[in-house]
Amino acid sequence: MAKDPNGNQMNIKMDELLKKEKRKNKKAIATLKAYLFLAPFLILFATMVIYPIVLGFKLSLYGQRGARMWYIGFQNFATILQDSRFWEAFRIPLFLLLIQVPLMIFIATLIAFCYERLEKHGGSFFRFIFYLPYTIPGIVTGIIWSYIFSDSMSPFRPALDLMGYVGTKILTRQHLPAILLVIILWAYTGYTAFVIYSSLISIPKEYSEQAQLDGATFWQVAFKIKVPLLKGVFIPLFIFNAIGAIQVFNEPWMLKELVVLPSNYTPAMYIYNSAFAQGRFTYASAMGMILAFLTFLISFGVLRGAAKQMLTDEM
Amino acid sequence: MKRFLAVALVLVLAVTCFAADYYPKYNGKPVTITMWAWTSNENYSIEEFEKVYPNIKVKWENFDVHYEKAQTALSAGSGLPDVLMVEYSFAPQFMELGAFQPINKWLDEKTFIKLYGEAALGWCAADGQIYGTPQDSGALTMFYRKDLFDKYGLTVPKTMDEFIAQAKKFKQVAPANLKFYAAPIGNVQWWIAQVWKAGGKLFDYHDGKWYIHFTNPVATKVFETLGKCFDEGIFDLEMWWNADWFNSLNQGTTAVVENGAWFAEWLKLNAPESEGKWRVAIPAQWDPAKPTNAMLGGSGFYVTSHSKNPEAAALFVNWLNSHPTSLKCLHKYSNLPVMVSTRYEEVLDEVSGSDAFFGGQNIVESLWEAHHLVNTTFVTLPITSNMEESLSLLIQQYVDGKIKRFADILPLWEKEVIKTMKEFGYTNLVTGKLP
Numbered sequence: 001m002a003k004d005p006n007g008n009q010m011n012i013k014m015d016e017l018l019k020k021e022k023r024k025n026k027k028a029i030a031t032l033k034a035y036l037f038l039a040p041f042l043i044l045f046a047t048m049v050i051y052p053i054v055l056g057f058k059l060s061l062y063g064q065r066g067a068r069m070w071y072i073g074f075q076n077f078a079t080i081l082q083d084s085r086f087w088e089a090f091r092i093p094l095f096l097l098l099i100q101v102p103l104m105i106f107i108a109t110l111i112a113f114c115y116e117r118l119e120k121h122g123g124s125f126f127r128f129i130f131y132l133p134y135t136i137p138g139i140v141t142g143i144i145w146s147y148i149f150s151d152s153m154s155p156f157r158p159a160l161d162l163m164g165y166v167g168t169k170i171l172t173r174q175h176l177p178a179i180l181l182v183i184i185l186w187a188y189t190g191y192t193a194f195v196i197y198s199s200l201i202s203i204p205k206e207y208s209e210q211a212q213l214d215g216a217t218f219w220q221v222a223f224k225i226k227v228p229l230l231k232g233v234f235i236p237l238f239i240f241n242a243i244g245a246i247q248v249f250n251e252p253w254m255l256k257e258l259v260v261l262p263s264n265y266t267p268a269m270y271i272y273n274s275a276f277a278q279g280r281f282t283y284a285s286a287m288g289m290i291l292a293f294l295t296f297l298i299s300f301g302v303l304r305g306a307a308k309q310m311l312t313d314e315m
Numbered sequence: 316m317k318r319f320l321a322v323a324l325v326l327v328l329a330v331t332c333f334a335a336d337y338y339p340k341y342n343g344k345p346v347t348i349t350m351w352a353w354t355s356n357e358n359y360s361i362e363e364f365e366k367v368y369p370n371i372k373v374k375w376e377n378f379d380v381h382y383e384k385a386q387t388a389l390s391a392g393s394g395l396p397d398v399l400m401v402e403y404s405f406a407p408q409f410m411e412l413g414a415f416q417p418i419n420k421w422l423d424e425k426t427f428i429k430l431y432g433e434a435a436l437g438w439c440a441a442d443g444q445i446y447g448t449p450q451d452s453g454a455l456t457m458f459y460r461k462d463l464f465d466k467y468g469l470t471v472p473k474t475m476d477e478f479i480a481q482a483k484k485f486k487q488v489a490p491a492n493l494k495f496y497a498a499p500i501g502n503v504q505w506w507i508a509q510v511w512k513a514g515g516k517l518f519d520y521h522d523g524k525w526y527i528h529f530t531n532p533v534a535t536k537v538f539e540t541l542g543k544c545f546d547e548g549i550f551d552l553e554m555w556w557n558a559d560w561f562n563s564l565n566q567g568t569t570a571v572v573e574n575g576a577w578f579a580e581w582l583k584l585n586a587p588e589s590e591g592k593w594r595v596a597i598p599a600q601w602d603p604a605k606p607t608n609a610m611l612g613g614s615g616f617y618v619t620s621h622s623k624n625p626e627a628a629a630l631f632v633n634w635l636n637s638h639p640t641s642l643k644c645l646h647k648y649s650n651l652p653v654m655v656s657t658r659y660e661e662v663l664d665e666v667s668g669s670d671a672f673f674g675g676q677n678i679v680e681s682l683w684e685a686h687h688l689v690n691t692t693f694v695t696l697p698i699t700s701n702m703e704e705s706l707s708l709l710i711q712q713y714v715d716g717k718i719k720r721f722a723d724i725l726p727l728w729e730k731e732v733i734k735t736m737k738e739f740g741y742t743n744l745v746t747g748k749l750p
């Protein structure tokens with residue numbers, strides 16, 4: 001057999017084929033393993049995210065009165081398009097998106113640079129302290145802040161009284177956006193700063209050292225060299241916070257104990273009230289679908305914009 | 316003597332027959348029924364009930380105010396307990412959604428009226444179908460701080476004119492941070508009760524039609540008179556049921572609170588620092604010649620459409636809310652003014668007495684009197700949560716200065732309510748008049 005050149009070649013071919021087969025098998029096993037590792041996530045994702053969305057979509061196609069439901073196609077969606085109460089609810093998310101999110105990312109960036117500056121002077125302590133509010137559930141945060149701004153318990157009360165504002169309410173509907181701003185900044189800035197800081201320390205030292213040799217100050221290095229390099233972390237941060245802004249619920253929900261708020265103060269509150277206070281579950285589902293779609297659009301838009309930007313940067 | 320004995324015998328027989336009629340025997344299989352109620356200590360009554368009806372066991376679950384949970388179960392088509400506690404004003408909303416089933420088979424209208432009075436039909440029945448039984452009374456009661464009244468030399472007002480005069484006097488002599496009377500921003504049942512107390516109503520249900528007429532003469536008079544006091548700063552407005560309000564009750568910064576009879580129990584539990592300072596009285600009357608009163612809250616126990624044992628559930632709700640043994644338990648352990656049942660009279664002497672929290676006053680007597688002044692009733696619109704929202708927003712606008720005259724709220728509120736009824740698909744609306 002060995003003398004037969006053709007046979008030899010055949011053998012080599014067979015060997016190659018076998019090897020290929022083996023490699024294929026290995027690859028298949030590797031893929032299987034990967035899915036096995038992903039399984040816990042995939043199962044939870046399918047049952048806790050995909051399934052409720054599908055079910056919610058199905059519900060949104062029905063009319064409802066008590067336990068009675070009937071198919072109405074996209075009529076709920078048509079009603080929502082004309083439901084001014086739903087669209088008015090976006091004022092607060094829009095305010096948060098345009099004011100709170102950029103402001104928070106800006107403050108967090110400054111704090112992250114401070115962390116870097118204080119590296120050898122207790123930076124880890126400040127990181128810990130600033131991160132703490134993030135670990136407190138939103139509902140608890142809401143309760144505590146509602147007490148801080150309440151009439152009878154506010155620690156600001158004596159100072160306000162001294163300044164001549166006796167009996168002036170702190171917690172009013174007009175002040176509420178500003179109060180929400182304070183609460184959300186308090187809760188999330190430390191966490192955001194931590195995320196920015198962790199990508200800040202991964203920037204190679206050579207960049208800043210060269211600039212410093214050329215005579216640049218710390219803050220010049222920070223804003224002219226490091227901030228542009230942080231783009232990769234700003235984009236996901238913006239998306240996460242935009243989603244948070246659109247779905248804002250906990251903080252106004254707790255504050256409404258102390259100040260009269262309409263049921264449609266935020267989209268999430270309107271959805272909740274429509275479903276559980278008024279029993280319009282299918283209508284609420286349809287609003288939920290629209291909210292999810294808008295969230296998706298914003299994330300998608302930002303990501304696509306970011307990808308384009310990065311491509312042009314590379315060119 | 317013989318004749319007397321005979322009469323006595325007949326009477327005893329009649330009474331026992333009567334009693335047996337009220338509470339029919341249970342002939343079904345042994346069952347366990349479930350009940351959702353947010354009151355405390357209903358278990359004492361349940362234990363007594365299970366002694367009388369050994370084949371029915373009751374499982375009581377307490378989720379605090381459970382409307383959202385019930386609403387969800389109702390929409391899901393399953394999951395409601397056999398017996399559901401619901402405030403009288405929310406009952407029509409649940410009736411409309413098909414949450415309850417009729418129990419006339421085990422508790423007919425005649426017996427119901429004998430046990431609970433005719434007015435209670437408006438809270439527990441619709442179109443001749445009885446769905447449950449009433450438990451506590453929400454008779455409007457005036458809770459006032461005796462310490463503040465003594466300090467500023469006020470007398471307990473009997474009429475609305477006297478009430479306003481006392482408020483004016485208080486505002487002149489008391490420091491600015493004290494309030495005489497603070498009405499709630501929102502709290503729709505409180506405002507409905509104010510109109511009801513004057514002998515009026517805002518809406519009603521009759522022969523398959525919903526009637527809405529807020530701007531009727533009585534309601535207008537109430538809103539004009541109270542409104543003038545708000546406009547002039549004699550009365551105040553504040554949000555109720557939040558931390559600030561609880562603190563104000565504990566610290567005594569408000570002299571008078573008008574609320575349902577059940578509020579006596581609430582004060583004891585939630586304003587312990589004010590022990591001995593509160594007293595109760597009949598609310599100030601609009602027309603002392605024709606005294607009348609209103610209900611604010613109070614709850615019934617209804618048999619739900621999801622119940623598989625409506626017979627057992629019906630027997631239970633009737634026994635729970637009218638049998639003297641149960642009424643005594645509810646009074647003693649749950650501290651509830653269970654005065655809606657006519658049989659409360661049988662236990663009245665036993666349960667009344669001086670109450671240390673109210674400075675030794677026999678409050679049961681006053682609450683009983685307040686309850687007996689409730690001599691009119693009507694059915695609440697099935698959109699209580701929406702009425703609540705529109706009213707709170709309007710009063711808040713008044714507080715913020717966007718509405719100048721308080722009385723202007725009434726027609727604006729009516730407009731909102733009619734709009735919502737139409738939006739919710741009610742075509743059987745009659746506006747501009749009442750039945």
